[in-house]
Amino acid sequence: MYTSKITGLGYYVPENVVTNDDLSKLMDTNDAWIQERTGIKERRHIKKGDGNSTSVMGVKAATIALDRAKLLPNDIDMIVFATLSPDMYFPGGGVEVQEMMGMRTIPALDVRNQCSGFIYGLSVADQFIKTGMYKNVLVIGSENHSGGLDFTTRGRNVSVIFGDGAGAAVLSRNEEGSNGILSTHLHSEGAHKNELALQGPSTAHWVPEIIAENPQENIPYYPVMNGQFVFKHAIVRFAEVIQEGLDANNLEVKDIDMLIPHQANLRISQFIQHKLKLTDDQVFNNIQKYGNTTAASIPIALTEAWEQGKIKEGDVVVLAAFGSGFTWGSAIIRW
Numbered sequence: 001m002y003t004s005k006i007t008g009l010g011y012y013v014p015e016n017v018v019t020n021d022d023l024s025k026l027m028d029t030n031d032a033w034i035q036e037r038t039g040i041k042e043r044r045h046i047k048k049g050d051g052n053s054t055s056v057m058g059v060k061a062a063t064i065a066l067d068r069a070k071l072l073p074n075d076i077d078m079i080v081f082a083t084l085s086p087d088m089y090f091p092g093g094g095v096e097v098q099e100m101m102g103m104r105t106i107p108a109l110d111v112r113n114q115c116s117g118f119i120y121g122l123s124v125a126d127q128f129i130k131t132g133m134y135k136n137v138l139v140i141g142s143e144n145h146s147g148g149l150d151f152t153t154r155g156r157n158v159s160v161i162f163g164d165g166a167g168a169a170v171l172s173r174n175e176e177g178s179n180g181i182l183s184t185h186l187h188s189e190g191a192h193k194n195e196l197a198l199q200g201p202s203t204a205h206w207v208p209e210i211i212a213e214n215p216q217e218n219i220p221y222y223p224v225m226n227g228q229f230v231f232k233h234a235i236v237r238f239a240e241v242i243q244e245g246l247d248a249n250n251l252e253v254k255d256i257d258m259l260i261p262h263q264a265n266l267r268i269s270q271f272i273q274h275k276l277k278l279t280d281d282q283v284f285n286n287i288q289k290y291g292n293t294t295a296a297s298i299p300i301a302l303t304e305a306w307e308q309g310k311i312k313e314g315d316v317v318v319l320a321a322f323g324s325g326f327t328w329g330s331a332i333i334r335w
Ligand SMILES: CC(C)(COP(=O)(O)OP(=O)(O)OC[C@H]1O[C@@H](n2cnc3c(N)ncnc32)[C@H](O)[C@@H]1OP(=O)(O)O)[C@@H](O)C(=O)NCCC(=O)NCCS
Pocket: 028, 029, 030, 033, 034, 037, 038, 115, 156, 157, 158, 160, 225, 226, 227, 228, 230, 231, 234, 264, 265, 268, 292, 322, 323, 324
């Protein structure tokens, strides 16, 4: 059986920086509250007219990743595109990437697993490479949150957290050596689907009905989140799924060279770090600069950690995510 390894990484974030003070001009919030509860100082938002969209940002990140993998668009055998904020209701972003990058008529699969989307996508790509079906798979996580958030006080518990951006990884067949993706671990618990959700527009919540039936105060086409409930489940599931991955590979917490947690909230990352007794050097966080970019957060953080020389050949790198669904997962990598 083949194994797969990451051969190229890239990320893109819009130029437009939105600080906590900027948000406090739109809603009743403040820098101290946001930093204390989430660790976020600023995030990036697409600016009207800057040409960005979920798929466009995905292409920008993917172009860098392909370049670093020393591959051309025609070398890619499959696209896996993870997002909760696609440009269109259908089709998904994968086919847009295929078109914009001028790729062959390769398969394009869209993944809808929110904050766990990149790990789900990585796992799918890994399986296709392991079976020998494909040699190079492009995995993208990209989000345009700012296009669909409630920037009034009503939506402040959600809208201060999320930011826009994209990250991409090229997964390639490992021709030699035993490094690469060691294992991936995926979970879901639909019983909690409403705790962090955007109900419409959807077939159950069609736009004309929403507008007719709902007073302005309670519009279900903005995301809603039960923050404390999400927090409590996140800290349990993150720790569980990291341990599951370590156990599957006969590794211990002390063997982790770098943990890249999905950037949900700095307090969640710190809680996990404390629970697992990891040092500051063993955990990478960049939520302070970008907020929570959902499916894009892990590939953006992984790329930055790698660019900063914090990940070296032979290192044990652990990716872990938790989010809406609930869904959660981990990937254990020997770099
Ligand atoms: C969202 C989160 C930061 C809120 O922090 P919290 O300590 O749970 O705060 P609460 O929701 O209990 O709200 C406390 C108060 O702050 C207020 N508040 C909410 N958002 C605010 C904001 N942006 N600015 C100022 N005040 C705010 C609330 O209205 C509430 O006021 P009240 O006490 O007068 O009713 C926190 O619950 C969290 O991070 N949860 C996890 C979310 C997450 O990670 N989501 C992504 C998962 S992938």
